[in-house]
Amino acid sequence: MRGEVKNVTGVVDLDVTGIINYLDQTVLIIPTPKPAVGRSQILKILEQAKNSPESHQMVCLHRLKSIAGRNEISSRTHLHAAGAVEFLTSVLTKSDAVSRDEALSVLNQIELSDSELKKLSSESSYCGFMTSLMKVLETGNDESRAQAITLLKSVFDVADPENLIGSKPELFKQITRILKDKISPQATKSALKLLVELCPWGRNRIKAAEGGAVTALVEMLLEVSEKRVCELVLTILDQLCGCAEGRAEFLRHAAGVAVVSKKILRVSRVASERGVRILCSISKHSSGNTKVVGEMMEVGVVTKLCLVVQVERSGKMKERAKEILRNHSRVWKDSSCIPPHLLSSYPSPS
Structure with a gap:
């Protein structure tokens, strides 16, 4: 009886005795599990x-x-x-x-458990802890900065309102740096979620806008295709456009209005709702600004809003779209930018 055994050099023709000898010479390496600590x-x-x-x-x-x-x-x-x-x-x-x-x-x-994270945000250790993490965010390598933003996000998830309200302007600058530097997908998501958590509190929207967050977010929206990231970015822009500083920074970016309009009806319902809310905030505070109103018409905002009115059966998103169209009906109603088949969707001025 003969057999074949494959080795690194090819096929070796062996009889039964040869196979037994071959196996005897073969050392089976079985990893030994490390003992528990x-x-x-x-x-x-x-x-x-x-x-x-x-x-x-x-x-x-x-x-x-x-x-x-x-x-x-x-x-x-x-x-x-x-x-x-x-x-x-x-x-x-x-x-x-x-x-x-x-x-x-x-x-x-x-x-870390919630109780341990809560302890880090307590009054006795908060200042030293935050100072250390800010140093890491400012001077650390990419890996340590990613770890710092992830830990910060976890701490703020369980922090008391006073810690959220008392966030320093430097924190928003460092979060914005994380977004611009694109260290890793996880770091980017942690930074975005941290902004979502922080922006509703106190003057944090102003701090974020002044720290460059709006520009960084619009730039992200131009490149990103992942649904969840788009939703987070639009959620934060919606929050920031709730203050004058945020709206000013948004309008200062040449692509702001256009890219938000583009995402409506293309990503998800959440993204569409946030996009319409952003345009509604801009619209309400731009009634006398012919440049902004003209830009909204040129980049396709009017057409997109007519589509929203047409495809949405009911709800706040449809009502906001109608509100924006009515607010600027004198400028937009007879515009050649609106395709004829969408004119029937244009709401009558109240």
Whole structure:
């Protein structure tokens, strides 16, 4: 009885005895699972880190990162129970940039609970924590900046209103930088969601507008095709166009009106509703501005609004579209920009 065994050099013709000898010489490598890390071991690592110079602290941080990266529920549970979050937060707020980046990486890996995130936003630790993250956002590498914005988003999700209202203008500048730099899809989404969370509070819309957010968002809208990102961008622009500073920045961008109009009826219902709301805000405050009204006609806003009136059976989006058309009916009604088949959709002036 003979057989064939394939090896790296080709096919070797062997008899039964040869096959047995071949298998005897073959070493099967079976990976040995790493033993679970207990709480006592983590406590020992933390104790060493606290009582060692900063040069040795990095060794301990690497060990904690290795434990957190195992994706084992038990290991992460032990990290939380042993006080790793408190230690890492201390490193984040008191150490040099290298240690700070490493601590931030571990904090993101171990998935902080709501109570731990709430503690970071509490009065006793908030200032130091925010100062440290702002340094990372300003001077860190792309990876650490992405981790910082993700952690910030998680903290603000559970923060008290006073923390949201008290957000500094510099924060909005750094969020805008994240959007412009396109570090990663996850960082971009975290930055957008953070703006959605922050903008409704206090004077945050003004801070965001003055920090360059409107321009960055319009530029994103020109390039992005992903539905969820479009919806987030249009939601924030809708919020920012609720203040004079936001509307001014929006109209200052040559493509603002056109790109918002383009997204209506092309992305999703949510995107369409936000787009019409933005145009409604611009329309209400541009009645005497012939330049803006003329631009809306030239870039196809009138045609798009007539389409909304035609395809929407009812609801606020249809009513807002009608309101915009009525507000400027004297200018737009007889315009050649409206296709004849849509003229029947043009609402009568009230």
